Amino acid sequence: MAVPSSSQEQSHKSHRSRQAGPSAEKKDQTKKRKRDASQEKTHNPKAFAFNSSTKAKRLQSRATEKEQRRLHVPTIDRTIGEPAPYVIVVHGPPKVGKSLLIKSLVKHYTKHNLTEVRGPITIVSGKQRRLQFVECPNDVNGMLDAAKYADVALLLIDGSYGFEMETFEFLNILQVHGFPKVMGVLTHLDEFKDVKKLRKTKQRLKHRFWTEIYDGAKLFYLSGLINGRYAKREVHNLARFISVMKFHPLSWRAAHPYVLVDRFEDVTPPEKVHMDKKCDRNIILYGYVRGCNIKKGTKLKEEVEIRKQRNIDELKDLDELTRLEIEGFRTGTYLRLEVHDVPYEMVQNFDPCHPVLVGGISLGEENAGYMQARLKRHRWHRKVLKTRDPIIVSVGWRRYQTTPIYAIEDINGRHRMLKYTPEHMHCLAMFWGPLAPPNTGVVAVQSVANNQAAFRITATAVVLEFNHATKIVKKIKLVGTPCKIFKKTALIKDMFTSNLEIARFEGAAIRTVSGIRGQVKKAAKEELGNKPQRKGGQAREGIARCTFEDRILMSDIVFLRAWTQVEVPRFFNPLTTALQPRDHIWQGMKTVAELRREHNLPIPVNKDSLYKPIERKPRKFNPTVIPKALQAALPFGTKPKDLPRKNKKPEKIPAVILEPGERKARALLTQIQLLKNAKMKKKKETENKKRIAHEKVKAKEELISKKRQREERKGRYREEDKAKKRTIRRNAES
Numbered sequence: 007m008a009v010p011s012s013s014q015e016q017s018h019k020s021h022r023s024r025q026a027g028p029s030a031e032k033k034d035q036t037k038k039r040k041r042d043a044s045q046e047k048t049h050n051p052k053a054f055a056f057n058s059s060t061k062a063k064r065l066q067s068r069a070t071e072k073e074q075r076r077l078h079v080p081t082i083d084r085t086i087g088e089p090a091p092y093v094i095v096v097h098g099p100p101k102v103g104k105s106l107l108i109k110s111l112v113k114h115y116t117k118h119n120l121t122e123v124r125g126p127i128t129i130v131s132g133k134q135r136r137l138q139f140v141e142c143p144n145d146v147n148g149m150l151d152a153a154k155y156a157d158v159a160l161l162l163i164d165g166s167y168g169f170e171m172e173t174f175e176f177l178n179i180l181q182v183h184g185f186p187k188v189m190g191v192l193t194h195l196d197e198f199k200d201v202k203k204l205r206k207t208k209q210r211l212k213h214r215f216w217t218e219i220y221d222g223a224k225l226f227y228l229s230g231l232i233n234g235r236y237a238k239r240e241v242h243n244l245a246r247f248i249s250v251m252k253f254h255p256l257s258w259r260a261a262h263p264y265v266l267v268d269r270f271e272d273v274t275p276p277e278k279v280h281m282d283k284k285c286d287r288n289i290i291l292y293g294y295v296r297g298c299n300i301k302k303g304t305k306l307k308e309e310v311e312i313r314k315q316r317n318i319d320e321l322k323d324l325d326e327l328t329r330l331e332i333e334g335f336r337t338g339t340y341l342r343l344e345v346h347d348v349p350y351e352m353v354q355n356f357d358p359c360h361p362v363l364v365g366g367i368s369l370g371e372e373n374a375g376y377m378q379a380r381l382k383r384h385r386w387h388r389k390v391l392k393t394r395d396p397i398i399v400s401v402g403w404r405r406y407q408t409t410p411i412y413a414i415e416d417i418n419g420r421h422r423m424l425k426y427t428p429e430h431m432h433c434l435a436m437f438w439g440p441l442a443p444p445n446t447g448v449v450a451v452q453s454v455a456n457n458q459a460a461f462r463i464t465a466t467a468v469v470l471e472f473n474h475a476t477k478i479v480k481k482i483k484l485v486g487t488p489c490k491i492f493k494k495t496a497l498i499k500d501m502f503t504s505n506l507e508i509a510r511f512e513g514a515a516i517r518t519v520s521g522i523r524g525q526v527k528k529a530a531k532e533e534l535g536n537k538p539q540r541k542g543g544q545a546r547e548g549i550a551r552c553t554f555e556d557r558i559l560m561s562d563i564v565f566l567r568a569w570t571q572v573e574v575p576r577f578f579n580p581l582t583t584a585l586q587p588r589d590h591i592w593q594g595m596k597t598v599a600e601l602r603r604e605h606n607l608p609i610p611v612n613k614d615s616l617y618k619p620i621e622r623k624p625r626k627f628n629p630t631v632i633p634k635a636l637q638a639a640l641p642f643g644t645k646p647k648d649l650p651r652k653n654k655k656p657e658k659i660p661a662v663i664l665e666p667g668e669r670k671a672r673a674l675l676t677q678i679q680l681l682k683n684a685k686m687k688k689k690k691e692t693e694n695k696k697r698i699a700h701e702k703v704k705a706k707e708e709l710i711s712k713k714r715q716r717e718e719r720k721g722r723y724r725e726e727d728k729a730k731k732r733t734i735r736r737n738a739e740s
C-alpha cells in the first residue's frame with residue numbers, strides 16, 4: 007500500500023454547509039434571531055402610536071367587545087347516557103336524489119336494500135352511535151319542521167343545474183332555528199361530458215356554497231350512478247364523515263325536550279270508529295326523547311287535568327305542541343306517547359313522509375301574549391311588509407299566523423309605528439301569539455303554498471321581549487278652523503268631536519299654517535259666543551277655546567300635532583296543516599290586498615289626499631298712496647312726480663288745415679317715398695335670391711372637398727400601415 011508522502015498535496019472536498027437536520031435548523035434560528043434584533047433597532051415606537059384619542063377609544067371598545075364575545079358561557083351537553091339517534095335530514099329540490107342517497111346510505115350501514123323511504127329510518131352506525139335518516143318534505147311546513155329537529159342537514163344540489171331556491175330557503179331557516187351541522191352533496195355530476203366544464207362547475211358551486219355557509223364547509227361530490235346506486239366508494243366516504251361527526255348542543259333544543267315521531271298508531275276502539283267515522287281518535291306516538299329531559303312535573307298528581315290540557319293543546323296546535331309534564335324521561339329514551347281525543351282528520355290525513363314533531367315547552371310559554379321581536383325583511387323578498395297584514399311565523403316549536411305591528415325606536419325612546427317595514431334595516435315587530443322566550447329565532451313566510459315562483463321567506467327575526475306590551479304610537483294631525491275670534495283668543499271648530507276629547511287635549515300646543523303658535527284651553531262655553539243653534543238648545547260640542555300669541559284670521563287653518571297609541575291586534579291562528587291532506591293549501595287570514603284582488607275591488611281613493619295642480623293668480627297690488635300733507639312736507643327729490651293724472655280728458659288736437667300749395671308738396675313727397683320703398687323691396691328680394699344660390703354652390707363644393715380629403719387620408723393610412731407591416735416582417739426575417 008502506498009503511503010502518501012507528507013510533501014504530496016491532499017485533495018479535500020470543499021466544505022458544504024448543512025441544508026437539513028438539527029445543525030442546519032440551529033443555524034437558521036440564530037440567523038433569524040439576528041435578523042429580528044437588527045429589525046428591532048430600526049423599529050420606531052412612535053410610528054404606531056395613536057394620533058387621535060377618539061380612534062384609540064374606538065379601538066379599545068372594539069377590543070373589549072371582542073373579548074366579551076369570547077367570554078360566552080360554553081354550551082354544555084347535559085345529556086346523560088346513551089344519546090338518541092342523531093337525525094340526518096336529507097334536503098334538496100325535487101328529483102335531486104334524496105331517496106336514492108338515503109337508500110344508498112342504509113345499504114352501506116345495514117346491507118339491506120330499501121324499496122322506499124317513508125318517514126324516519128333508524129340504523130346503528132357504530133358502537134356508540136345510531137342515526138335516523140329523514141327525507142325533508144319539499145314544502146315550507148316540512149322545511150320548518152325539519153330545521154327544528156335536524157342534527158345534520160345534508161343539502162343535495164343538482165350539479166348539472168346549480169343551486170335552487172329551496173336550498174337557500176332551507177339554509178335561512180336553519181340559521182334562524184339554531185344552526186345544526188350542514189354538509190353539501192352534489193349529485194347528477196355524470197351529466198357533464200366535458201371534464202373541464204365539470205371541474206369548473208364543481209369549483210364554482212363550492213365557492214357559492216362557502217359564501218353561504220363558511221369558507222371550507224364540506225361539499226361532497228357524488229359523481230354518478232352505478233347500477234342505479236351511487237358509487238360505493240363515495241357513499242362509504244360520506245358515511246364515514248357522518249359517523250365521526252361531532253355534535254354541539256343548540257341552545258333552544260338544550261332547553262326544550264322534543265320527540266320526532268317515527269311511529270304512529272291509531273288505537274281508538276274499532277267499535278267507536280265503526281259507529282262514527284268522524285269521532286275523536288286516540289293515538290300513540292313513538293319516538294326518542296331529545297333535547298333535554300322531560301321534567302317530572304309537580305302537577306303529576308293532577309294528571310287527568312294535564313292530559314285534558316294536553317289534548318286541548320294538541321287540538322289547538324296539533325303536531326307542534328304537546329305539553330309533556332309527565333315523569334322525567336331522560337333523553338335517548340324511546341317514548342310511547344298516548345294522546346286522546348285527537349280530531350279524526352289527523353289520523354285520516356297522516357302522511358309518514360311528514361313526520362310529527364312533538365315539542366315540550368316550559369311553564370312560561372304555555373300562554374299567549376304580546377311579543378316583541380327585532381325583524382328584518384329578507385332582501386330577496388320582493389315586497390315590503392305592511393303593518394297588520396297577516397304573516398305566518400315559526401317561533402320555537404310553533405307555527406301560527408299573526409298580524410304584527412311594525413315600529414321603530416326614536417331617539418327619545420318612543421316606539422313609532424311604521425306602516426311598512428323599512429328597506430335594509432331592522433325594525434321592531436309587535437305581535438300576539440303563544441309566548442316564546444327572548445333570543446328565540448323567528449322565520450316569517452307570507453303563505454305556505456307551494457308556488458316556487460319566488461323566495462318564500464319574507465323576514466327573519468329574533469324575540470326581544472315577551473309578555474310585555476310596549477307602547478307603540480303613531481302621529482296624528484288634527485285640523486280645525488276658527489269660528490269666532492276675540493283679540494288673541496279664538497274658538498276653533500272641526501278639530502274635536504266632543505268636549506270630552508277637548509278635555510284630553512287641554513294644554514296641547516297648536517299652530518296656524520302661517521306660524522302663529524297657541525294652546526288649547528277648554529271647551530267653549532255658551533256665554534263666550536258658542537251659542538246654541540236653536541233657542542233653548544245645547545251649546546255645540548267640540549268647539550275649543552284656544553289662545554294664540556297673536557290675533558289669528560278667519561282664513562287661518564289651525565292644526566294640532568299629537569301621538570296616539572296603536573293597539574296590537576290580539577290575533578293568532580295556529581297552522582292546522584296536519585288536519586288536511588298534504589296537497590291542500592292551508593288557507594289562513596287573507597291580506598286586504600288579496601281580498602281586493604279576489605273581489606275585483608279598486609283601491610279606495612281619498613279625494614282630499616290627491617295632489618292638485620297649484621294655481622297661483624298674479625297678485626295685484628294697489629299703488630301706494632301718500633297723504634297730501636305728507637307729500638307737501640317731502641323734499642322735492644322724493645316727491646311723487648310725473649304720475650299720470652287720474653280722469654284726465656284727452657286734449658283736443660286742433661285740426662291742421664293746409665294751404666293748396668302745401669297740400670301739393672305733401673302729396674308729392676308721399677309719392678316719392680312710396681316709389682323709394684318699392685325699389686328697396688325689390689333690391690332686397692334679388693339680393694336674397696343671390697345669397698341662397700351662392701350658399702348652395704358653396705355647400706356642394708365643401709362636400710366634394712371633404713370627400714377628397716377623406717380619400718386622401720385613407721390612402722395615407724393605408725400606405726403607413728403597409729410600411730409598418732413591411733418593417734415588422736423585415737425585422738422578423740433578420
Ligand SMILES: Nc1nc2c(ncn2[C@@H]2O[C@H](COP(=O)(O)OP(=O)(O)OP(=O)(O)O)[C@@H](O)[C@H]2O)c(=O)[nH]1
Nearest residue numbers: 099100101102103104105106193194195196230231
Ligand atoms: N344520472 C343521475 N341520476 C340521478 C343521480 N341522483 C339521482 N338520480 C336519479 O334521479 C331520480 C330521482 O331520484 P330520487 O332519489 O327519487 O329523488 P328525490 O329527491 O327523492 O325525489 P322526490 O322525493 O320526488 O323529491 C332517480 O331516477 C335517480 O336514479 C345522479 O347523480 N345522476
